[in-house]
Amino acid sequence: MKREAAAPEAGKPRDPNRPAPGIDVDAATQVVLTSLEDDKAEEIVSIDIRGKSSFADMLVVASGRSARHVGALADHVMRKLKEAGVKDVRVEGMPQADWVLVDAGDVVVHLFRPEVRSFYNIEKIWSGNHTTALPS
Template identity: 65%
Template sequence: MRSPREGTSKGTPPSGFASFRANPNRLLDVVLDTLDSAKAEDVVTIDIKGKTSIGDQMVVASGRSQRHVGAVADHLIRKLKDEGFGRARVEGLPHCDWVLIDAGDVIVHIFRPEVREFYNLEKMWSADRPMERMVV
């Protein structure tokens, strides 16, 4: 059995980053359980398979304040590493208005409520592609 730190046949991730393609269902479960235990609010999962190559699932959640957003993000980053998924790529931690955690097949966005409302990712990513609307 391959260790989570080894690369895949599709290419080796950068040093220190794990391949998250091994078990995407387990990864999603870890993300959702961790967000729940960190008291993230309004957690929404969006299936993005076939809409983009960046991942299979997008998870959008809110924190009550910048401090809460940062704490939720830190908790999730640590949990991913502890569960053997390695280090996720992270953007936005210094300001904590919006933190993006790229965990491979699962992309996580943690927002302050006002920022989440402004960007409205759920509406954008939940919309059907133009080809899907035309299929009868």
């Protein structure tokens, strides 16, 4: 995976209102990316938002082929993050699994069904030249 340069404010102290994740952002991101790749997620994109946002340092966006696949991706990502030592992993959107958000503190994962992803197009909001797309 190609590494992007960190945003200039990456070294600033973390917001005291954000929970400590238990492991660093790069390690947590790698856990997420590996889980998604292993589970055949589609169009995986990671977006470094350090210095752009106070709610996270990294966004990961990916698609599943169906609501069932999206739910399984989210379940596996949550399990792998907890196994890696990330504390307080939260999830929203599981019953319908059209759009599931996994909040791991510094890393936020958005999992979509393809048509829902194209409708919201959140990558366009956050991306610039800090986006890294992984081959599908």
